[in-house]
Amino acid sequence: TFNQKTAEVKVVNEKKKSKPFIGINGGIGAGINYEKGFYTYTDSYNYEYYEYYEYYDDYYAYLPVSVGVDFAFPIGSVFALGPYASLGSEVSSFNVGLGALAMFRFKNECAIMVGEGLNIITDYGLGNSYRLGFKFKKRLYLLGEVNTSSFIYNDQHLHIEQYNVSFLIHVGFKLN
Numbered sequence: 001t002f003n004q005k006t007a008e009v010k011v012v013n014e015k016k017k018s019k020p021f022i023g024i025n026g027g028i029g030a031g032i033n034y035e036k037g038f039y040t041y042t043d044s045y046n047y048e049y050y051e052y053y054e055y056y057d058d059y060y061a062y063l064p065v066s067v068g069v070d071f072a073f074p075i076g077s078v079f080a081l082g083p084y085a086s087l088g089s090e091v092s093s094f095n096v097g098l099g100a101l102a103m104f105r106f107k108n109e110c111a112i113m114v115g116e117g118l119n120i121i122t123d124y125g126l127g128n129s130y131r132l133g134f135k136f137k138k139r140l141y142l143l144g145e146v147n148t149s150s151f152i153y154n155d156q157h158l159h160i161e162q163y164n165v166s167f168l169i170h171v172g173f174k175l176n
Contacts, residue, residue, distance in 0.1 A: 018074035021082070021103060021111075022175045023141060027066045031147075031166030033091050033124075034059040039158045064090040064147070064166045070113075072103045080105060084115055084131070090147065091164055093123040097147070103135070111135040113143060124162055125151030135174065143170040 038055040066088025072080035079102070086097040099117015115131035127149030135141035145168045153160040 018077060018080070018105075019176055020074065021070065021072040021080055021135075023070040023172045024175065025068050025070060025086075025141070025143060025170040025172030027064075027068070027086075027088070027143070027145060027168040027170035029064050029145075029166055029168030031062045031064045031090060031164060032059060033062060034163045035160065037158070037160040041157065062091055062166075064088060064095075064168055066090075066095070066097065066168060066170075068097065068170070070101055070115075070172065072101055072113075078105055079103070080111075084117065090119075090121050090149075090166055091124050093121050095119060095121040095147075097129045097145075099129055099131075101131070109135075109137050111141075113141065115143075119147040119149050121149045121151075121164065123151075124164055125149045127164065133170070133172075135172075139174040141172040141174065143172060144168070145170060 036057045038053050040051055040053050042049050042051050066086045068086030070084045071082035073082050074080045081102050084099055084101045088095050097119050099115050101115040103111045103113050105111040113133035117129045119127040119129040130146045131143050133141055133143030147166045149164045151162040
């Protein structure tokens, strides 16, 4: 605006419209699988039947990897909320991660990212996914993710319990 009496020019700041966040990421990490169980079998000797149990207990480490997309739509000037999805390999199977992502945005275009959802491993059960990250001023963001899953199988001759925990570091890039 221009004031004719004082010859001053005032600049009026226009508010920038918040854009949705759209990003892609890739992650790699470390995980551990713990498996325990037993199986039974019967044997006969002189027409008498005996039932035997064999127990086992084992764990091993594995290398989980994933790629994913992240979305967050503005709700006000500070908060954004949206879904995330990822595909990858965990334990020795295919996995899918689906969840909600919240962003707490700062005026300097940085943001704290928090997410929670489901971790689905095709052969090893269902679990949770927890994410915590930071979006830098430019397009780069980092996420730490903890995934869990468990699977229990029980029938007449076999009982299996499996538990998985993994930790991944994701490097992401904002697309818009």
